[in-house]
Amino acid sequence: MCRMENLFEIMKCLARFKVALAIYQFEGEVEYWWGTIKLKEGENLIKWDRLKEMMNNQYYPRDVRRMKEREFLSLKKQGSLSIMEYATKFNELSCFAPHQVNTKERRMDHFEQGLRGEIRSMIAGQTFENFHEMYQRAVKIAKVLKESKM
Numbered sequence: 408m409c410r411m412e413n414l415f416e417i418m419k420c421l422a423r424f425k426v427a428l429a430i431y432q433f434e435g436e437v438e439y440w441w442g443t444i445k446l447k448e449g450e451n452l453i454k455w456d457r458l459k460e461m462m463n464n465q466y467y468p469r470d471v472r473r474m475k476e477r478e479f480l481s482l483k484k485q486g487s488l489s490i491m492e493y494a495t496k497f498n499e500l501s502c503f504a505p506h507q508v509n510t511k512e513r514r515m516d517h518f519e520q521g522l523r524g525e526i527r528s529m530i531a532g533q534t535f536e537n538f539h540e541m542y543q544r545a546v547k548i549a550k551v552l553k554e555s556k557m
Contacts, residue, residue: 409502425455475503
């Protein structure tokens with residue numbers, strides 16, 4: 408679902424097309440699941456938020472979603488992860504805690520708080536237009552720090 412939402416954002420997809428585009432991507436078991444759902448619910452009556460809810464209930468039971476949200480909330484420290492590994496984990500798990508990253512400021516703040524101290528201290532106080540810009544700066548800082556320790 409996160410990949411679909413990212414695609415919709417990039418494409419500036421209108422709400423009325425989201426369900427049709429998502430359904431087009433379905434394969435295998437999801438396609439069979441959708442076949443039973445559209446018979447029961449009516450394909451044209453389902454809105455994007457409802458489809459997301461149904462898919463989450465089907466493929467991510469509530470207990471799994473809660474576990475993943477807790478995992479995201481505990482992802483407070485980069486630890487031994489590289490910036491790329493930390494960002495990948497951050498992006499993967501943030502889908503389970505959308506209220507924690509529902510603005511670009513909150514997303515960047517959450518990401519910054521999890522960076523290692525030396526990287527975080529170099530990032531703090533800087534202004535970034537978006538998450539990607541902050542991520543790129545963190546990668547560059549980590550590279551410089553690594554090279555200086557050699």
